[in-house]
Amino acid sequence: MKFGVLGTGVVGQTIASKLVHLGQDVMMGSRDAGNPKAVEWANNEGSPRALYGTFANAAAHGEIIFNCTLGAASLEALQQAGADNLKGKILIDTANPIDYSTNEWLLTVCNTDSLGEQIQRAFPEARVVKSLNTVNCNIMVEPNKLSERTDVFVSGNDADAKKAVTKILHDFGWISVIDLGDIITSRSVEMYIVLWRNFRHVVNSYRFNIKLVSH
């Protein structure tokens, strides 16, 4: 299957590489077609299935799109990707709306709205699924680095899109994928990131996740 991965940071690179290793065709998208990080990524992969281009190129290439841009830049990056290139496609939003300009990690949107909802509203014909934003990218694609089952979540209005994303998450190694509900539930996983940040300080590592215990 063809994937577009928007964003050349560590999240985009980690997910794009995982997809290539799973045998998928992946185009990494960025603002500039010749973004050095994207070029280096493709060279390192050394595979005809590892491509790069603009946000629009990557969105046009992919049947399924991962948004791996920073939350504060996501809406603009998706505008560059183009509504026509996202139309009818599954758009997996992994971003968190964090304002990194302060030490506080304030959210730029929360409580009454979320980035996931903003993206779904801005691109009503895309099938937005919020997922993976609750874990560090190393855990995203290698959840079995942890010694026991932990949970990952999907939020979105399109049940079939959530099923397709759940299948991808299983391919990534996730055993437990919890469907939280419609895209409004993006609020909960985005607001959780403040607790995630405290956990990171407590465990002094990025390698952790939560497990829902209900029995």
Place this chain on the structure above:
Amino acid sequence: MKFGVLGTGVVGQTIASKLVHLGQDVMMGSRDAGNPKAVEWANNEGSPRALYGTFANAAAHGEIIFNCTLGAASLEALQQAGADNLKGKILIDTANPIDYSTNEWLLTVCNTDSLGEQIQRAFPEARVVKSLNTVNCNIMVEPNKLSERTDVFVSGNDADAKKAVTKILHDFGWISVIDLGDIITSRSVEMYIVLWRNFRHVVNSYRFNIKLVSH
């Protein structure tokens, strides 16, 4: 030891009963000295260690105070309890700042502030420790209802107060108590409550909690 428990709802009753059963002297406080729920609670306990009175009576009685009022009413209840009655005492804040007037469970404060911080600012001589707000009251006092270890958190500026609260939590049955940091970390556990609410829908029960997995 003497405890004051502010609030006559299910959280206040559950915690007050647990403390009585642990052999503590407990006064349940409410707006009116003869609050029928407080009277009934004391009658049901049938113990000379189960008392009731006003918020001020309960705060004066307790060496340690639990705030178990609704988040939206907490600051006013604590004003009625009186700054002098809280001075130098450990004040365990279990409340969540939820606006129940909509189906959305919007928070009345979040991101840039929290109820825990508001209480600490309003009562600078109290030693505020945020805790237990991340679980249903049945789990609060019986964490071993769940089949495996889960986590509870403390947030506060006073290390000795957090140690004392951790000891109480161990008496309640908690094995793992995670110190998240200063009272500013109240934000994270209060913002988590939106995810808690989604979990409640997913598991269709109040009997659940999260476990931090970090190895």
